[in-house]
Amino acid sequence: MKIALAQTNAVIGDIDRNTARILARAAEAAALGADAVAFPELAICGYPPRDLLLKPHFIARMESALQQIAEASQRITILVGTAIPNPDNHGKHLLNVAAVCRDGAVVSTHAKTLLPTYDVYDEHRYFAAASSVSVTRLPNLPQPLGLCICEDLWNLNTLDTGPAYDRDPIAELAQAGAGVLINLSASPFWANKQQHRVQLFGEQARRYNVPVLYINQVGGQDELIFEGASAAFGADGRLIAQAKAFEEDLLLVDLEPSASSRVEPYPDEVDSIYDALVLGTRDYVNKCGFDAVVLGLSGGIDSSVTAAIAVDALGHDRVHGLAMPSRHSSTHSLEDAEQLAANLGIQLRTIPIESVHSSMEQALSGHFAGLAADATEENIQARIRGNLLMAFSNKFGWLLLTTGNKSELAVGYCTLYGDMCGGLAVLSDVPKTTVYRLAELINRRSASQPATGRRGGAKPSDPGAPGPIPQRVITKPPSAELRDNQTDQDSLPPYDELDAVLELYVEQERSADQIIAAGFASETVRSILNKVDRNEHKRKQAPVGLKVTSRAFGTGRRLPIAARLC
Numbered sequence: 001m002k003i004a005l006a007q008t009n010a011v012i013g014d015i016d017r018n019t020a021r022i023l024a025r026a027a028e029a030a031a032l033g034a035d036a037v038a039f040p041e042l043a044i045c046g047y048p049p050r051d052l053l054l055k056p057h058f059i060a061r062m063e064s065a066l067q068q069i070a071e072a073s074q075r076i077t078i079l080v081g082t083a084i085p086n087p088d089n090h091g092k093h094l095l096n097v098a099a100v101c102r103d104g105a106v107v108s109t110h111a112k113t114l115l116p117t118y119d120v121y122d123e124h125r126y127f128a129a130a131s132s133v134s135v136t137r138l139p140n141l142p143q144p145l146g147l148c149i150c151e152d153l154w155n156l157n158t159l160d161t162g163p164a165y166d167r168d169p170i171a172e173l174a175q176a177g178a179g180v181l182i183n184l185s186a187s188p189f190w191a192n193k194q195q196h197r198v199q200l201f202g203e204q205a206r207r208y209n210v211p212v213l214y215i216n217q218v219g220g221q222d223e224l225i226f227e228g229a230s231a232a233f234g235a236d237g238r239l240i241a242q243a244k245a246f247e248e249d250l251l252l253v254d255l256e257p258s259a260s261s262r263v264e265p266y267p268d269e270v271d272s273i274y275d276a277l278v279l280g281t282r283d284y285v286n287k288c289g290f291d292a293v294v295l296g297l298s299g300g301i302d303s304s305v306t307a308a309i310a311v312d313a314l315g316h317d318r319v320h321g322l323a324m325p326s327r328h329s330s331t332h333s334l335e336d337a338e339q340l341a342a343n344l345g346i347q348l349r350t351i352p353i354e355s356v357h358s359s360m361e362q363a364l365s366g367h368f369a370g371l372a373a374d375a376t377e378e379n380i381q382a383r384i385r386g387n388l389l390m391a392f393s394n395k396f397g398w399l400l401l402t403t404g405n406k407s408e409l410a411v412g413y414c415t416l417y418g419d420m421c422g423g424l425a426v427l428s429d430v431p432k433t434t435v436y437r438l439a440e441l442i443n444r445r446s447a448s449q450p451a452t453g454r455r456g457g458a459k460p461s462d463p464g465a466p467g468p469i470p471q472r473v474i475t476k477p478p479s480a481e482l483r484d485n486q487t488d489q490d491s492l493p494p495y496d497e498l499d500a501v502l503e504l505y506v507e508q509e510r511s512a513d514q515i516i517a518a519g520f521a522s523e524t525v526r527s528i529l530n531k532v533d534r535n536e537h538k539r540k541q542a543p544v545g546l547k548v549t550s551r552a553f554g555t556g557r558r559l560p561i562a563a564r565l566c
Contacts, residue, residue, distance in 0.1 A: 001140045003182070004029035004037040005251040007228040007243055009219030010046030011287055013058070018044055019065040025250060026069075026078050032252055035140045036077035040186050040217035041112075041150050042096065044069075044082040047186035047217055048224070053083060053094060053126045066099055066106060073101035077138055081149065081184045083127075084109060091128040098147040098184045100136050108136050112149035113169040119556035120188065120224060120547070121151075133172045141255075143179020146170075146210075150185040153204060153214070174208040180255065181210055186217040189227040189276050190550050191269050198231070198239060206237035211255060218248055220283030223547050223554045225276045229266055239263065246275040270437045273548050274309070277426060277438075280546040281401075282313035284424050290399040294392050296385055296419070297321040297341060297348060299333030301478060303403040304340050304469045305435055306426045308442045310401060316345035320398060323350040324385045326357055328484055336470045343468035353384045360384070382418025390421055399423045402543055407432040407495060409542065409553055410502050411528060412535030420542055428545030429552040431499040432478070439474050443467025493524055501528050507551040536561045 006025040010018045022039055029037035041047055044065050045058070052058050066082050078101040083094050096112040111130035115123035135144035152169040173181060181204070187197070197214070205212040211234055218228030232241040232253040241261035243251040253261050267275055285293060293310050297303050310319045323337045334350070341348035360380050368376075393400040402422035404414045406429050414420050427435060446467040477487045478495075492498055501520055504510040505528070510518075515525045539553045540561060547554055 001036075001138070001255045002032075002034045003213060003253050003255065004032065004034035005213060005215040005230040005232070005241075005243060005253060006037050006039050007216055007218045007230045007249050007251075008039060008043055009248050009283070010040075010043060010217065010221075012046035012049055012221055013052055015045055015061050015065050018046060019068055022069055022078075022080060023072050026072060026076055028250060029252070030076040032250075034076060034252055036079060036138055038079040038182055038184060038213065038215045039081060040215055041081040041098075041184045042083060042186060043080050043184075043217070046221065047081075047226075048120075048221065049083075050122075059083060059085065059094070066101075070099075070101040070106045071104055074104050077102045079147065079182060079184065081186075086128045088128065088131075092124070092126060094127050095130070096123065096127045096149060098149055098182075100138075100147070102139075108134070110134065110136070110147040110149075112152060113167055113172075114151040114155055114165050116151045119551075120554070123151075130169070133169050133176060135173065135176045135178045141180065143210075144177045146173030146176070146178025146181045148173065148181065148183050150183065150187060153181075153183045153185075153201060153212070170204055170208065174210065178208075179210055180213070181205075181208075182213045182215070184215055186226060188224040188547065189272070191273050191548055193550070194227075194229060194245075194266050194272070197229075201231070202233050202237035202239065205233040205235055209235050211235050211240075213253060218246065218279075220280035220287070220546070222284065223544050223552065225280040225546060225548070227272070227276060227279075229264075232261065242266065245272070246279045270434070270441050273430070273434065274438055274441055276548050277309050277430070277546055278313045281309055281424065281426055284544070284546075285314060285318075285399055288399070288423075290397065292318040292320060292396070292398045293401050293424075294320040294322060294389060294396075294398040295401040295403060295422075296389055297323050297337040298403075299323075299330075299336035299340075299473065300403075301435055301439055301469075301473055302405055302427060304336075304473050305438050305442065306401055306403040307340060307344060307346065308439075308468055309426055311344045311346060319344070319346045320392070320396075321346055321348040322389055322392060323348060324353050324388055325350070326353050326381050328381075332472060332476070336473050339470045340468065340473070343470075351388055353381065353388070356384050357381055379415045379418055382415035386415075386418045386421035393423075401426055402428070404428060405430050405432050405435050406549075406553070407492075407498055407502060409539060409545075410506060410535075411492065411498070411531035412538050413492060414538065416538055416541060420538070422543045425543045425545035428542065429548045429554075431502065431549075432495040433499045436474065439469050443469055493528070497524065498528060501525055502532070505529055505532060506553075506557075507549060533564075536563075 097109040100108045113130040213232045215230045217226040227245045229245040230243040241253045242263045243249040244264045400422040402425045405427045479487045
């Protein structure tokens with residue numbers, strides 16, 4: 001039997017568009033000779049639909065779309081994720097189901113059993129859990145088929161993959177006689193997660209001696225990014241098929257033991273982060289209906305990497321840069337910004353802020369008389385720049401990209417209503433040390449592209465240049481340039497040390513004492529942790545940021561603002 005795994009990029013709420021895409025992929029799968037085609041979790045509405053699920057008319061439209069899909073199932077069995085009303089009179093009013101459509105009808109539905117409520121997930125808010133599991137039969141498949149949804153496949157106590165549950169739906173399906181398992185998923189990306197998936201799903205296949213087919217959503221949905229990489233595992237746990245990562249794909253899996261299927265390579269850690277950021281940026285801009293983006297180009301590493309990501313995501317003609325030098329800006333900063341813009345082929349406007357800065361200082365001088373200059377005066381410059389960038393966003397309808405990284409956001413090394421202004425924070429979940437790795441990757445990739453450059457812009461004008469990001473941007477000490485001779489390390493520990501502590505505190509939830517016991521200086525640790533806790537109010541006002549680590553500053557991290565945490 002041949003089963004096609006159709007990893008689709010849904011637009012949340014656009015049920016007509018999503019349904020049309022499902023029907024087109026089903027027809028394509030049938031033409032390839034597939035007996036059945038499987039789509040991701042909640043493929044009809046897109047995942048996560050969140051409180052759209054509370055709207056009765058939204059559920060009614062999904063039910064109508066499911067009937068339309070069922071009517072198209074004469075040539076091929078269609079397995080599709082959707083939400084349906086819960087027939088029980090108690091509990092949540094919806095079920096998250098895999099629907100089996102065959103011969104023009106919906107022949108069965110199979111509800112999700114394990115409803116996650118950790119990190120970015122909040123499924124108990126909307127769904128009731130399946131009270132029991134059941135298998136189904138497919139033409140040309142001699143064994144019963146067990147259908148499960150996303151989290152159902154992740155409950156394996158022998159691996160540290162997440163919370164343990166009282167029920168094990170995979171064991172229940174195996175006990176019910178399932179000879180093949182298909183998992184409909186919407187599993188968000190974060191760095192190195194794919195390694196856990198392959199290990200876990202292979203172990204599930206081995207444990208129950210059944211093939212496991214996993215179909216994952218692809219695309220950016222607000223802060224979340226889904227990379228696809230749908231896969232199939234033999235009964236012995238071997239990876240036998242894998243779809244492309246970070247793009248739509250239709251993977252045909254032949255369940256005959258002697259058959260071979262396509263196994264696409266999965267990118268390594270830094271490549272996967274970069275590809276995720278490009279996909280997340282592209283889909284956020286396009287799905288929100290923006291024609292172009294604008295960002296400030298300071299000649300620094302963060303804005304340079306953000307610009308390169310934006311150009312890869314959208315093309316050079318949809319990316320606009322704005323340089324805003326002040327009296328504290330170095331000559332090389334403007335030169336580096338100009339060189340970057342030329343290398344990427346994007347338009348760069350330059351607006352010096354000295355006159356506006358002087359006017360604001362003069363307006364405040366009488367009120368600040370006798371007080372020493374401090375971060376107040378520095379932040380005025382950042383807020384002037386934020387105002388100018390927002391003016392371009394308002395006037396031309398461009399989405400403003402912020403360029404701050406996770407290290408800065410963690411400790412509050414950013415300015416509210418200044419460099420935090422914007423609609424999408426591309427690097428807000430990328431530690432500073434990883435930003436440098438991305439810059440090197442960008443230049444390596446550019447060097448391997450044809451002479452015109454992959455982004456549609458020119459190759460670096462200097463024949464000896466390693467890539468679009470000038471080498472000086474990568475090697476010079478990072479600085480906000482809000483005062484003379486300023487560097488980031490005037491206020492922060494070295495970034496390799498800072499990022500190591502932040503990973504332990506933010507991502508691994510270690511205490512101060514545990515981090516100190518790991519070998520970090522007590523004064524440094526307590527200073528960093530105090531900054532993290534004190535700046536929760538800033539992060540609550542930050543724009544949406546793309547999630548690429550296991551613990552991002554977004555909906556998955558919910559801490560009080562008025563609290564003493566450290």
